[in-house]
Amino acid sequence: MMLWFVLPVIAIASFLLTWVLRRYALARSLIDVPNARSSHTAPTPRGGGVAIVLCFFAAVAASFSLEILPLNQVAALLGSGALVAILGFLDDHGHIAARWRLLGHFIAALWALYWIGGLAPLSMFGVNLELGIFGYVVAAFFLVWMLNLYNFMDGIDGIASVEAITACVSAALLGWLHSDSNIVGPLLLASAVLGFLCWNYPPAKIFMGDAGSGFLGITLGIFALQSAWISSDLFFAWLILLGVFIVDATVTLIRRLLRGEKLYEAHRSHAYQFASRHYKQHSPVTLTVGVVNLLWLLPMAFLVVHGILEGVVGVLIAYVPLLMLALRFRAGLTESTH
Structure with missing residues (x-):
């Protein structure tokens, strides 16, 4: 019950600290x-x-001091999150070569996996898939991809914040309905992001920066992997809830790779970026992401968690319209392509 009193405090603290950081950024010309x-x-x-x-x-x-969250979850979240946030903060203030950022990202992922225990056995069509040591490799690439795709998708006002809030609140609801477990972390993160969103909603008064976007990506990825140890269905539910970002970023990455483009170079060829230029403002796209998450992806994840749909099947069904939207808005194509 105390959690419900703490969440508004976190949001207010985040709101006030964002105000302080905005003044700091203006004073230091971090523009x-x-x-x-x-x-x-x-x-x-x-x-x-x-x-x-x-x-x-x-x-x-x-939460750890109050024995609400266990040591392994706290160590995974704080250790990896701190490393990614520090790398992003330094990159926001100057520049870190892509290879060193990537190395740091994998170190953060391996730290988290040490405490999580790697990739849990996943149940698919009644068969338990245990990858053993190879599971660590798969999970490490999953975390690094989540980290970077979140950075890629943080390109218009409010979109990364809305994605995190809706995914976390939806996952907490599903976790509560499933077993009343693994809901504290997502709710704490949603509250922290909510305070920031007050400043980041279109038109944004401050941007998240790499420190925030990378941190959100790896944290959400850790939540997903932690939930897999409770239930494979909860893991697939996380993949569904994060589908907008996963599909847009993945389609864009594949198309850019096929053209031989350098992946670390700045661009604006994601579907959401094309959509924001089409509508000439950010808010319709950001709001649409929230609506899709709550009215399409949450119900699909619910069907998976309650055993009505097989996890993999639920992911595929959920992703089909997202893929169609990504292609409709030319994800990964050059701006000159019509």
Whole structure:
């Protein structure tokens, strides 16, 4: 019951800290200036995602001290999240070569997997798939991809925040309906992001920055892997709930790879970026992501968690319209392509 009193406190703290960080960014000239590959049109402070990180860390540490969260979950979240956030913070303030960022990302992933216990055996069509040591490799690439795709998808006002909030609240609801477990972490993160969203909603007064987007990506990935140890269906539910970001980023990545483009170079060829230019504003796209998550992906995840749909089947059905939307809005194509 105390959790429901704590959540508003986290959101308020995040809101106030974001205000402080905005003033800091303005004073230090940490500004994203629009260029030909930007989706925004006005110079905007960046680095506000640090508020999410610090408020979430404080909440997780307090939960551990109150014996609400176990050591392995806390160590995985704080250790990997801190490394990714620090790398992002340094990159926001200067530049870190892509190879060193990627190395740091894999170290963070392996740290988390050490505490999680790797990839849990996944039940598919009545068969338990145990990957053993290879499961660590698969899970490490999953976490690094989640981290980077979240960074890629944080390109218009509010979209990364809305994705995190709706996915976390939906996962907490499903976890509660399933076993009343594994809901605390997602709710703490949703509250921290909510305070930041008040400043980031279109038109954004501050951007999340790499410190925030990368942190959100790996944290959501850790939540998904942690849930797999409770139930394979909960893991597949997380894949469904994060489907908008996974599908758009993956289709865009594949098409850019096929053209031989450098993946670390800035671009604006994601479906959501094409959509924001089509509608000439960010809010319709950001709101649509939230609506899709709640009215399509949450019901599909519910069917999986309650055994009405097989996990893999649920993911495929959930992703089909997302894939159609990604292709409709030309995910991964060049801007000159019609």
